[in-house]
Amino acid sequence: MSSLSPAGTAGDALGVLQRVFGHPAFRGEQAAIVDHVAAGHDALVLMPTGGGKSMCYQVPALLRDGVAIVVSPLIALMQDQVDALLQSGVRAAYLNSTLDGETAQRVERELLAGELDLLYVAPERLLTPRFLSLLDRAPLALFAIDEAHCVSQWGHDFRREYRELTILHERWPEVPRIALTATADPPTQREIAERLQLEDARRFVSSFDRPNIRYTVVQKDNAKRQLLDFVQAHRGAAGIVYCLSRRKVEETAEYLAGQGIDAIPYHAGMDANLRAANQRRFLRSDGVVVVATIAFGMGIDKPDVRFVAHVDLPKSIEGYYQETGRAGRDGEPADAWMCFGLGDLVLLRQMIEQSESGDERKRLEHRKLDALVGYCETMRCRRQVLLANFGEDYAGKGQGQPCGNCDNCLDPPAAWDATVAAQKALSCVYRSGQRFGAAHIIDILRGSDSERIRQFGHNQLSTYGVGTDLDARIWKSVLRQLVAHGLLDVDAEGYGGLRLTEASRAVLKGESQVMLRKPSAARDRTRTARSSAGADIExxxxxxxxxxxxxxxxxxxxxxxxxxxxxxxxxxxxxxxxxxxxxxxxxxxxxxxxxxxxxxxxxxxxxxxxxxxx
Known part of the structure; x- marks a missing residue:
C-alpha cells in the first residue's frame, strides 16, 4: 500500500482523493469504479475526455499493495501524468525511449524494490521478454490500459501492440485490469472487450457529453479569414487548429503568426527536435496556438485549451469527437469550431478510394465520413447528433433547445424549399456531362462568361444562366447538401466531378421535394459566441x-x-x-x-x- 494512503484505511478512497489530489469529492461513477478496481475486479471504463479517467486507476493504485502498471501509447502523455503525480507526492515514474540507460536502470530497481506506486510504460516495451520478466519479480497492484480504443483495427488510432495485451490476463490472472477510453462507439466498445479479454469485466459507461464545449460549424468561405476572426475572438487563449495536410499546417501557422497570433506548427514531417520543442512550448506556455495535423494531440493533458478549430473536415465523427475533446479539459467553457466545404468532402472521398485499403475498409471509412457530413449538415441540435453516434440518447434541456450550447440551438437554422434549385443543379450536372466539379457547375448556372465555359461550349446549354437568382455562396451550399443527401455523387476515383445518383431521378421528375438548410447571413458569430461561452470563467x-x-x-x-x-x-x-x-x-x-x-x-x-x- 502506498505511504500516501491514510494509515489503516486501505478502503478510504475518498480520503486518498482529498488528501493526495485535493479534490473534495468523486465525480459521476468515479467512486464506483475505484471501489470495484481496488477490490481486485476488472473494469472497462468509457468516460469523456476531461471526465477524470486517470483518477479511476490512480486512486486504486494508492489503495492496493504493489505498483500499478499503466500502459500508455504516447511519451508526452506519460511525462505529463508522471509530472502531475510527482507534484502531488505520488511515487511515479515512466520507462520510455527518452531515458538514458542509467535512469532506466534506476527506475527498474525502484520497481523491483516496491518503491513505486505507478509506472507508465509503452505497449512496445511492456511486451518485451525482458520487461515481462521484470514484472514477474515485481509486486503488482493492477494493470491500467489507457486509450484502449487503440486495440480496434477499424479505429483511427490503431496500435498493433494493443492486440497482444491479453498476455497480462494470461500471465497474471489474479491482477485486476482496467481499460479506459474516451472514444468508442458501440461496435468499438464490443471490440475492446473482446480483444482484451474483458468480456466478463464490469462495464462503466459515462455520458459522452461535454456540456462545457460549444459546437459550431460554418460554411467555408475564405477559410483563412474565417479562422483568423475566430482565433482573434480567443486572443490570449491556448488553442489547437487542425489541418489535413502538412503543407497547410505550415501555411496556416505562418499566416496566423503574421497576424500577431502566437502560433506554431506541428506535423510528422518536421525536424524531430523542432517538433518536440513546439510541443513543449504549447504545453508549458500560456496562450500558444498550435496548428497541427491529427498526429498531434492524443494523450495531451493540457487542461486550459480554450478552443479546437478544424479548417478541414476530419475523417470520421470519432476522430472529430476525440480532437474537439482536447478543449476544456478543466470543465470550463470552450469552443469547437469547424469550417466545412464541399471541397473537403471531395478530397476525403478521393483519399479513401485511392488508398490501398481493402473494399471492406473503404466501405467503413465512407460510412464514417457520411456520418460526419450528416453532423455538419444537420438542422438538429449538434450535441444530440454527435452523441447518437456513440449510442447515447441525449435528452437535452427542453423543447426546441436540446442543449443550448451549439450553433443550431443558439441560432436555429431555417429550412427552405430548394426543389427548383435542386432540379436546376441536377440538370446542369447531367447536361454538362457529369464530369465537372462544383465551381464549374456554379459558373454555368450563374452564366459566367469565362474562357473555360466557352471552351466546352457550356454557354450553349439550356441550363446556362438559369441560376442567376441565387448567389455563388448559396449555390455552394445547395451542391454540398445535395451530395450530403445522396442526390449527387462525387467521382472519387477521377477528378472529383459531380454525377447523378439513382435518387436524382425522382427530383428531376418533380416526384420528390427537396428541403435544405438555408445558409445563415454572412456575419461573424464567433465573437458573440465566445463572449457568452467565456462568461462563466470571468x-x-x-x-x-x-x-x-x-x-x-x-x-x-x-x-x-x-x-x-x-x-x-x-x-x-x-x-x-x-x-x-x-x-x-x-x-x-x-x-x-x-x-x-x-x-x-x-x-x-x-x-x-x-x-x-x-
Whole structure:
C-alpha cells in the first residue's frame, strides 16, 4: 500500500482523493469504479475526455499493495501524468525511449524494490521478454490500459501492440485490469472487450457529453479569414487548429503568426527536435496556438485549451469527437469550431478510394465520413447528433433547445424549399456531362462568361444562366447538401466531378421535394459566441490582479522544475484562490486542486502572494 494512503484505511478512497489530489469529492461513477478496481475486479471504463479517467486507476493504485502498471501509447502523455503525480507526492515514474540507460536502470530497481506506486510504460516495451520478466519479480497492484480504443483495427488510432495485451490476463490472472477510453462507439466498445479479454469485466459507461464545449460549424468561405476572426475572438487563449495536410499546417501557422497570433506548427514531417520543442512550448506556455495535423494531440493533458478549430473536415465523427475533446479539459467553457466545404468532402472521398485499403475498409471509412457530413449538415441540435453516434440518447434541456450550447440551438437554422434549385443543379450536372466539379457547375448556372465555359461550349446549354437568382455562396451550399443527401455523387476515383445518383431521378421528375438548410447571413458569430461561452470563467475585476500574480508565481515554479505550469495548479484552482483569498494553510488546503503534497511544497509561496496582493 502506498505511504500516501491514510494509515489503516486501505478502503478510504475518498480520503486518498482529498488528501493526495485535493479534490473534495468523486465525480459521476468515479467512486464506483475505484471501489470495484481496488477490490481486485476488472473494469472497462468509457468516460469523456476531461471526465477524470486517470483518477479511476490512480486512486486504486494508492489503495492496493504493489505498483500499478499503466500502459500508455504516447511519451508526452506519460511525462505529463508522471509530472502531475510527482507534484502531488505520488511515487511515479515512466520507462520510455527518452531515458538514458542509467535512469532506466534506476527506475527498474525502484520497481523491483516496491518503491513505486505507478509506472507508465509503452505497449512496445511492456511486451518485451525482458520487461515481462521484470514484472514477474515485481509486486503488482493492477494493470491500467489507457486509450484502449487503440486495440480496434477499424479505429483511427490503431496500435498493433494493443492486440497482444491479453498476455497480462494470461500471465497474471489474479491482477485486476482496467481499460479506459474516451472514444468508442458501440461496435468499438464490443471490440475492446473482446480483444482484451474483458468480456466478463464490469462495464462503466459515462455520458459522452461535454456540456462545457460549444459546437459550431460554418460554411467555408475564405477559410483563412474565417479562422483568423475566430482565433482573434480567443486572443490570449491556448488553442489547437487542425489541418489535413502538412503543407497547410505550415501555411496556416505562418499566416496566423503574421497576424500577431502566437502560433506554431506541428506535423510528422518536421525536424524531430523542432517538433518536440513546439510541443513543449504549447504545453508549458500560456496562450500558444498550435496548428497541427491529427498526429498531434492524443494523450495531451493540457487542461486550459480554450478552443479546437478544424479548417478541414476530419475523417470520421470519432476522430472529430476525440480532437474537439482536447478543449476544456478543466470543465470550463470552450469552443469547437469547424469550417466545412464541399471541397473537403471531395478530397476525403478521393483519399479513401485511392488508398490501398481493402473494399471492406473503404466501405467503413465512407460510412464514417457520411456520418460526419450528416453532423455538419444537420438542422438538429449538434450535441444530440454527435452523441447518437456513440449510442447515447441525449435528452437535452427542453423543447426546441436540446442543449443550448451549439450553433443550431443558439441560432436555429431555417429550412427552405430548394426543389427548383435542386432540379436546376441536377440538370446542369447531367447536361454538362457529369464530369465537372462544383465551381464549374456554379459558373454555368450563374452564366459566367469565362474562357473555360466557352471552351466546352457550356454557354450553349439550356441550363446556362438559369441560376442567376441565387448567389455563388448559396449555390455552394445547395451542391454540398445535395451530395450530403445522396442526390449527387462525387467521382472519387477521377477528378472529383459531380454525377447523378439513382435518387436524382425522382427530383428531376418533380416526384420528390427537396428541403435544405438555408445558409445563415454572412456575419461573424464567433465573437458573440465566445463572449457568452467565456462568461462563466470571468473573475471580478478586483480579483484579476491576484489571479495574474498567482499565474506568474506558477510560471516561475514551473520553469524552475522544467514542468508544464498546469501540473502545479490548474487555472481553475488559481481563480478560486483569487476569489477566496485564503490566509492560512487550512483555508488553502480546502480549495479544490490543493492536495497535501502541493500544500506542503507551495503553500507558503501562495499565501505570501495572496498577502502581497491585499
Amino acid at each position: 473573475l471580478a475585476p478586483a480579483d484579476q490582479p491576484l489571479f495574474e500574480a498567482l499565474r506568474a508565481l506558477r510560471g516561475r515554479l514551473a520553469r524552475e522544475q522544467n514542468v508544464p505550469a498546469y501540473v502545479i495548479f490548474h487555472d481553475a484552482t488559481l481563480r478560486e484562490i483569487a476569489r477566496q483569498r485564503p490566509i492560512s494553510h487550512g483555508q488553502l488546503g480546502g480549495i479544490g486542486g490543493v492536495g497535501a503534497g502541493k500544500l506542503e511544497r507551495y503553500g507558503d509561496a501562495v499565501l505570501e502572494t495572496v498577502l502581497d496582493a491585499d
